[in-house]
Amino acid sequence: MKASANRGGFTIVEIIIAILVLTVGLLGLATTAALVTRMIGRGQRSSAAAGFAQRRLERLRPGACLAALRVAGTDTLYRGVGWIAINNWTWTNQGNNVWRLSLLTSSKTTRNAVRVDSTETMIPC
Numbered sequence: 228m229k230a231s232a233n234r235g236g237f238t239i240v241e242i243i244i245a246i247l248v249l250t251v252g253l254l255g256l257a258t259t260a261a262l263v264t265r266m267i268g269r270g271q272r273s274s275a276a277a278g279f280a281q282r283r284l285e286r287l288r289p290g291a292c293l294a295a296l297r298v299a300g301t302d303t304l305y306r307g308v309g310w311i312a313i314n315n316w317t318w319t320n321q322g323n324n325v326w327r328l329s330l331l332t333s334s335k336t337t338r339n340a341v342r343v344d345s346t347e348t349m350i351p352c
Contacts, residue, residue: 269337276312276334279304280346283314284330291318291326292352311335324352 237245283302290296297318304312312334319327330346 265337272311272334272336273342275304275306276332276342276344279312280314280330280332280344283316284328284346284348287316287328287330288348288350291328291350297326309335321349326350326352 279302299317300315302314303310304314312332314330314332316328316330319329321327326349328348328350332344332346333341334344336342
C-alpha cells in the first residue's frame with residue numbers, strides 16, 4: 228500500500244493555537260461586557276441626580292423675589308429604602324436686587340462613595 232502524501236486537515240498545534248486565540252477573545256468580550264454594565268449603572272445614577280437637581284432648581288427659581296420663599300433647605304431623593312441624591316441649597320444677596328442660588332447635589336457612586344456636584348445661577352428681581 229502506498230501512503231498518501233496529500234493529506235488535508237489541521238495539525239494539533241494549529242488547533243491548540245486556534246483555541247487559545249478564541250479563548251483570549253472571549254475573555255476580552257466578557258471583561259468588556261462587565262465594564263459596560265458598570266458604566267450604564269453609573270450613568271443611570273448620575274442622570275437621576277442631575278434630573279433631581281434640575282427639578283429642584285426650577286422649583287426654587289420663581290421664589291427668588293419673595294423673601295418668604297428665599298430660604299435655604301435640603302431635599303432627598305429615595306429609591307426603595309436607600310437615598311439616591313441629596314440637594315442642599317442656599318441664597319446669597321449679590322446686591323442690586325440680584326440673588327445667587329447655589330445648589331449642591333450629593334449622589335452615591337460605585338461602592339457607596341459620594342459625589343458632590345454644584346450648580347449656581349443668578350436671578351434678578
